[in-house]
Amino acid sequence: MIAYEPGDSLAHGLDARAKLAFQAAFAVAAFAHTSPQGLVAAGAVTLVILAASRTPLLRTLWTFRSFLPFLLAAPLVEGARLGPPWFVAEDAVFPALAAVRVGLTVLVGAAYVRTTPVRESRAAVQWLVPGRVGAFLGLGVGMVFRLLPVLRADLSRIRSAMHARLAAERSLRDRMRLVGVTGLRRAFRRSDALSLALRARCFAWNPTLPPLAFRGRDWATLAVAAAVAAVAAV
């Protein structure tokens, strides 16, 4: 699961708002320039971002392994025919490029998540969207980032516990039912526990958030984001 990892990389030192701006500009540019050349350029930028955030490419791809088959299946399904010639490569090109775009955007998003503490994301969201709506969105961001890794770890523990007692002897359907039902029950329990913990520690809609401050490199990042957005508009 991609989650915040403390560190001292270049990306760790950037303001969350600058990173969000770059991320948005990158997504727009990746979807605006659908040519292979455009995606090669976006791929190069992605590698630079992964390096600047010390995000390991292969480990990140492995984390997203459950949805990679869908990206790979899209061009195969589009190009496949029920009769001769069985596969039309030209038809597969567009969904293949779309799949690459999605993959690159996800990798850039992973770099953001890995280098940005949840509280800073929340502060950035509340800065971008002031008032109660922003507070609600910010809280949602915090809850999702907190609860999802916990739920995923729970599912992993459930699977391990099942396999420790020879769950592989059961049918796939039975195993899926057990993981699903137990996982759902565990999710409710986790939600209850989190709710209790929040109340015990005086949960507030308007807590003191970490200070956000733009420094030189944040302005530089913002300038790069503006340039990328301009490229998208051309």
Next chain:
Amino acid sequence: MIEVAGLTHRYGDTVAVDGVDLTVGDGEVLVLAGRNGSGKTTLIRHFNGLLDPDEGEVRVNGTPVEDDLVAARASVGMVFQDPRDQFVAATVGADVAFGPENLGLDRDEIDRRTTDALDAVNMAGRGEERIDELSGGEQARVAIAGALAMDPDHLVCDEPFAGLDWPARRAVLDRLEALADAGRSVVVVTHDLRDVADFADRVAVLADGRIATEGAPADVRAALPDLGVRPP
């Protein structure tokens, strides 16, 4: 001071806490003991209004809990049985700062409280570490730090030694003793008095939701085995 008067709590038809009267004095160390299901956790969750009583009342520093929940929760720091149930952030510092942030304190005060709380549990300088990479004993200490950062008058720990090996138990106990020495009242919930008997001023044993016996550790010792509590 925490004052519990005639407190009753029911889960459906089951009476978990049955007309309990109890007082925790300022600076006192109270051990709340009892076998599993005796009502210990339910009782302490009333100390800061996490549960609503069916009957009776709890006062914290003279004020009924329901009259000012924020004051009650700031005054009574709660450490849950499973520290993982308490954590709301990925890193040590962010989690410890969570409570003070909710109190709306300024950033300098939040940073000071976070530093002091981590220092108090021997975790100074480890604010950037990921909680899920800590050992069980370290997680237990971070959970205590999270409660301490609220600067509570009273610290309530639900089974703080559960699942910890001896060095980790010793480390947590040392921290609790230091807090008691500093004048905070400490309530420790347990079903095993071996770790805490020397540290407690008073022991109250719950059975079937009622206070079955109460007194100095030496005075209640003989009654403990029959009440499902391991004596020291």
